Amino acid sequence: MAEPFAYLGFSDGAPAEDSLSGDSGESCPPDLRRLGTAGRKGGGPMSGDVITLVSTRIYPGDGEPFPGCIRIGGGKIVGVEKMSQAVRPGNAASCGEIVLDVGDSIVIPGLIDIHVHGSGGFSAADGSATLEGMAKVLARSGVTAFQPALGAAPVDEMERSIEGAYQFASGQGGGAAEMLGIHLEGPFLSRKFPGAMAEQNLLDPDIPLLSRWVELARGNIGRVTLAPELPGATEMVEFLVERGIRASIGHTAATYDEAVRGFRAGISIVTHTFNAMRGFHHREPGALGAALTEKGIFLELIADCLHVHPAAMSLMVASCGVDSVVLVSDAMPAAGSPPGEYEFLGRRVTLGLDGKVTLEDGTLAGSSAFLKDCLRNMVERVGVSFEDALRMATVNPAKALGVFDRKGTLASGKDADVVVLSEDYEVLACWTKGVEVKNVFRDGEA
Numbered sequence: 001m002a003e004p005f006a007y008l009g010f011s012d013g014a015p016a017e018d019s020l021s022g023d024s025g026e027s028c029p030p031d032l033r034r035l036g037t038a039g040r041k042g043g044g045p046m047s048g049d050v051i052t053l054v055s056t057r058i059y060p061g062d063g064e065p066f067p068g069c070i071r072i073g074g075g076k077i078v079g080v081e082k083m084s085q086a087v088r089p090g091n092a093a094s095c096g097e098i099v100l101d102v103g104d105s106i107v108i109p110g111l112i113d114i115h116v117h118g119s120g121g122f123s124a125a126d127g128s129a130t131l132e133g134m135a136k137v138l139a140r141s142g143v144t145a146f147q148p149a150l151g152a153a154p155v156d157e158m159e160r161s162i163e164g165a166y167q168f169a170s171g172q173g174g175g176a177a178e179m180l181g182i183h184l185e186g187p188f189l190s191r192k193f194p195g196a197m198a199e200q201n202l203l204d205p206d207i208p209l210l211s212r213w214v215e216l217a218r219g220n221i222g223r224v225t226l227a228p229e230l231p232g233a234t235e236m237v238e239f240l241v242e243r244g245i246r247a248s249i250g251h252t253a254a255t256y257d258e259a260v261r262g263f264r265a266g267i268s269i270v271t272h273t274f275n276a277m278r279g280f281h282h283r284e285p286g287a288l289g290a291a292l293t294e295k296g297i298f299l300e301l302i303a304d305c306l307h308v309h310p311a312a313m314s315l316m317v318a319s320c321g322v323d324s325v326v327l328v329s330d331a332m333p334a335a336g337s338p339p340g341e342y343e344f345l346g347r348r349v350t351l352g353l354d355g356k357v358t359l360e361d362g363t364l365a366g367s368s369a370f371l372k373d374c375l376r377n378m379v380e381r382v383g384v385s386f387e388d389a390l391r392m393a394t395v396n397p398a399k400a401l402g403v404f405d406r407k408g409t410l411a412s413g414k415d416a417d418v419v420v421l422s423e424d425y426e427v428l429a430c431w432t433k434g435v436e437v438k439n440v441f442r443d444g445e446a
């Protein structure tokens with residue numbers, strides 16, 4: 001790995017030699033490139049600063065890696081430039097900017113986890129403060145945007161959680177992952193495939209109830225998972241699509257035909273493909289067969305290698321293509337915590353030494369993974385290229401939720417959601433909308 005991961009410092013406004021920015025023609029004396037944060041009280045960059053991030057390995061999310069720089073300022077990416085072979089990263093100090101040369105460390109767009117119940121001891125269901133805690137934990141793990149999932153719970157609890165999500169959304173500040181609406185993963189699900197949810201909390205599709213929740217959330221419901229074979233499901237899908245809310249198929253006993261009818265009605269996402277759905281049979285391909293063959297949809301994959309065997313993960317990629325698969329963690333609140341007993345969805349669960357989270361009867365109850373672990377699994381256990389795996393954790397989730405115009409790739413004009421990863425998938429630095437969340441190059445700790 002390349003030597004100095006250091007702030008090259010503030011260049012005090014003078015133009016730069018070998019500038020990558022291309023908009024300054026003069027030279028910047030080397031003595032103006034100071035290491036660390038000298039000259040600035042209080043440590044890290046300020047919100048108005050422009051930061052130039054230099055790396056030999058920038059993966060934009062939707063293309064080949066290149067050496068170059070990413071410039072971020074005002075919360076946005078303001079420049080993406082490839083470096084000519086003649087220019088060494090260490091010579092890239094630009095003037096009036098903070099330059100951070102990360103050498104061979106990998107620069108990627110922030111990861112987007114569209115299915116996550118909690119992290120670091122914080123649950124998405126427990127209100128605004130815990131959502132904020134969760135958003136901060138996620139950002140430190142390289143996730144810059146997320147869609148928190150609420151599993152089926154008694155109606156009054158669901159409503160408290162929805163209200164909490166609204167409060168979080170309206171007061172959300174910087175330095176944490178951005179919430180992309182909430183995901184109601186229930187209660188309109190099949191009692192035959194409850195997963196870890198308590199069956200008494202599952203309901204048939206009830207549009208007046210959902211309508212009340214849509215009102216309560218005030219624009220913050222991003223997705224609803226439902227079982228399309230239930231009575232009233234088609235009408236519910238249409239209700240969602242009319243309001244710009246994603247409809248997702250999951251926890252379903254749907255036959256192939258029932259699932260296809262759901263897609264025709266407007267379902268655009270498959271919730272944790274393979275898990276909690278009717279499996280594949282060659283004479284009745286089931287919801288799984290419909291999901292794997294439907295075009296133009298996005299399919300979640302819990303890529304912890306515990307929910308789905310790597311061979312099935314490989315089959316899914318081969319069947320659907322790299323543009324359709326969306327890696328998700330499905331992490332429950334104990335993700336990032338030591339093995340032991342925890343509570344999830346109102347039930348007692350065990351987090352084992354192997355990372356598996358189970359109910360007493362062995363049913364899987366979410367995961368303990370972070371999305372960066374899923375990225376790694378796709379590369380190391382499934383054999384997908386890093387570029388393709390990254391697309392499944394950045395570009396595809398952004399498209400699935402309709403935010404690709406502002407997230408998902410390192411491109412000028414998009415939100416400055418940028419992560420620096422080590423060779424070992426450790427998050428070395430992270431910015432969410434240009435706000436620094438973590439920076440081991442300056443702080444010196446992981």
Ligand SMILES: [Fe+2]
Nearest residue numbers: 185195272276
């Ligand atoms: Fe689920």
